[in-house]
Amino acid sequence: MNKRWGYWLFFAALFLAPFYLTEFRLSLLGKFLCFAIVAVGISLIWGHTGILSLGHGVYFGLGAYCMAMYLKLEASRGHLPDFMEWSGVRELPWFWKPFAHPMVAIAAAIALPTLLAALLSYFTFKNRIQGVYFSLLSQAVVVVFVTLFIGKQEWTGGTNGLTNFSTVFGFSLSSPLTQIVLYWLTAAVLALIFVMTRRLTTGRLGKVLIAIRDAENRVRFLGFNPTVYKVFVYSLSAAFAGVAGALFVLQVGLISPEMMGIIPSIEMVLWAAVGGRHSLMGAIMGAIVMNTAKSFLSENYPDLWLLLLGALFVVVVLFVPKGLAGIYESLAAVRIKEKRGHECEARVDVS
Amino acid sequence: MKPVLMCRDVVVDFDGFRALQGVDLVVYPHEVRFLIGPNGAGKTTLLDVICGRTRATDGRVLFFSHDITQRPEYEIVQIGIARKFQSPSIFPFLTVWENMELAMRQDRRLRSVLRAKLTGEEKEMMAAQLEKIGLLDERHRLAGSLSHGQKQWLEIGMQLIQRPQLLLLDEPIAGMSAAERERTGEWLHEMAEHCAVIIVEHDMDFVRRYSKQVTVMHEGKVLCEGSMDEVQQNERVIDVYLGRGKNACCASGM
Structure with a gap:
């Protein structure tokens, strides 16, 4: 019950943020909440199921690009997007056309990452490729997509990515009110995804996932097909990343291959590691805390950030493998023990 | 009586090493069948073939009327064969x-697991089973924190409830320990009231x-079958065991 109150408080604080944060800080927090959505998915597959994906940048990026294509077309007002003209493209490529409809763009932002993840995970998990081999494979996918997106400059905007948007559904993206609405939307999506994932992980599915994480073979001999379960959660987490990417591009106004590359993909894993990968709320906190630290440090000591990031990873892995959530849990456990201790003493007194 | 399991001429070839060279085995309901034989005789491989962990190179495995020779492990479990490691x-x-x-x-497909909730009846059944294996009071403990013996019993309980x-x-x-062996032996015969057992x-x-x-079993084949007394009298069995006199764990008992 205590925990539930904590969740309510946390989300209430998020929803009220526009009333106590400056416009600049709010836009940062909105961005971090997108990352938190990704972190929930990472916690689901890594903390609960034992799948370490180093490729979630791709799913995030795909979601972001789908949304950005719509925004770009809306900003171009019927003309060719600017970067296409510069690359000498005469006509809008066929696969760009459906993205003129916002609903298609939103659907694609969820469906494309999900499909890609389902395909990749089905063929690897079916052939019982696991652990570090899967992680490497997922990383390779990142390299493929980043190379492709940079190479196909006339279709994707190349290294610069997609930017210079103006409106969404006809509302100006630069207006503070639009940004606040988008922030609320992001917070609501995060809350929804958190509640949904929590229900999944506390139900029987969650137990099957933990069983798969700890002894996949044994699960098979209980009559479950681990492949189906792993493909399901992996695709679900990719869908989360896609949604997060779409919300990210709406608030940040830019997506480029650099943001879906290897370093961001690893950072995503780090958020969950620092926050505590076994805990969904831990992963959310990890994403927010890490990115707050990052923006503070990179504002003040831009050169130090990457070194600190590496050091932090080493420290977490060596000394606090359960992350922030683990620290919180052991503190709570001590408190419960003390309480029980007092109760025992009280009982002894009575007798 | 219809047999539960029929293995017909099962061959397993590990890249040229023939672990099983044509094994026939028939097991009837409520039977407790012991597989013995020297190390490397193929006993565990035979279990692996039956439960789908190892694919038979040749031959067939029938479970009642299902041909399970090429089925994946989880399907074999679903139709009623459990394996304890x-x-x-x-x-x-x-x-x-x-x-x-x-x-x-239970229905172990994803879509029913997503909606699964324990019914009162299921809870009672689980509690009764836990009571039987003496773990009811430990039910909220993490299984990893149990003693070795308790873990064994938990696993047995898990087999029973399956x-x-x-x-x-x-x-x-x-x-x-000696006491645990005795309990296991009794449990075996209790199990046999509900199902056939191969050990x-x-x-x-x-x-x-x-x-x-x-x-x-010996060198990937069935050497002979019968009661323990009959088997011990069998010339070929004596040859196999005594011929390998140093195979102490088995020879000492024979």
């Missing part, structure tokens, strides 16, 4: 209760005490 393989980071919940007979029609056991009493066992005292039918 040598080391206790419970899920350490789930509670005793949760371990039982996963083991319970309600298999054929149970495959690989050296179930390895590492058990690989090296401990000859245990085999003698609890066996009716014994199948002796």
